[in-house]
Amino acid sequence: NFSMSGDAAVQNTTEDAASSKLSAVRMGYFRDDYLEHFVRRVTRRSPLINRGYYARVAGIRKAIDGFLSCIPQGTTAQIVNLGSGMDTTFFYVNDKPQSVVCFECDFPEVIQRKAHTILRKEPCWKAMARNREDIVQVPGGALRSEPLRMVAADMRQVDEFERQLVQAGFQDDLPTLWLAECVLVYMQPLHSDAIIRWAANAVSKAPSAFVVYEQILPHDAFGRTMVRNLQARGCPLLGIHEYPTLDSQRQRYVSLGFTRCEAADMNDVYDLHLDGAEIARIQRLEIFDELEEWRLIQGHYFIGVALKGSHDEQHRGSLS
């Protein structure tokens, strides 16, 4: 849509992600009891899309679970969801027995829309607080409660973003997971690098991890089409040429302050890191005759896990 400003087009990508995830949920690929509240239009996607979103969600959940499993009992963990959109990670971790505080960061327009939905849907606000009155609405539209703190900011303005995150209760001494799912690649590398560098240094007194999922390999035929299609929708992959490969992505996180970084493309995530019994189950859900095309596409996405701090030694890579 050429009439949309770049920021508005990028903000709308979350609708696409949420409705594709919901399509996979409806077909039984994975469970998510909250997502339906955040999706305006329910559309059924192809088996190829459903399986791709399954791998994405299962891979990220595995990385989150791996991180949380290393947190000592009684310690609160922080998850900072960068460009959280309509994503339901907060509800996923909130249903666990562990103590986790989630920060959801996105543009004010997106945060306001999500906040509006949460306040209207009882299962959603009940996850935030026992009484709806206990949820604080801050100017700008963000909601805050003990387990969920929303931050409405343009993350490219790192100083202002940091100020708001700290105001929302972010601490530099708690084990922290940074999550950037299909977000950084939509920014100029100048901006996304600044965010990663800042994140690597924001937690000085506890271990931290950065989990990223996004596109790579812009140069082959499929990569060029992928870049062109998103460009035509007003969402150019501004970061993909600076960090086009798994290796350049690994180096990126280390050079910006993390101790080490593991990365695998989504074919390897699917074949080597996801639960075999689950894979067998989801492969029976739909007739699937697009295997070659699916493998080709999956090679253009990756999950990276960068680590810093003492966590590093215990946590032998969240993907392993």
Ligand code: SAM
């Ligand atoms: N992470 C969610 C997921 O995977 O379901 C949403 C992904 S969506 C493709 C990208 C999100 O990043 C959008 O919600 C968009 O508004 C947000 N985003 C992109 N650039 C941003 C910026 N500079 N500041 C805040 N949010 C941003």
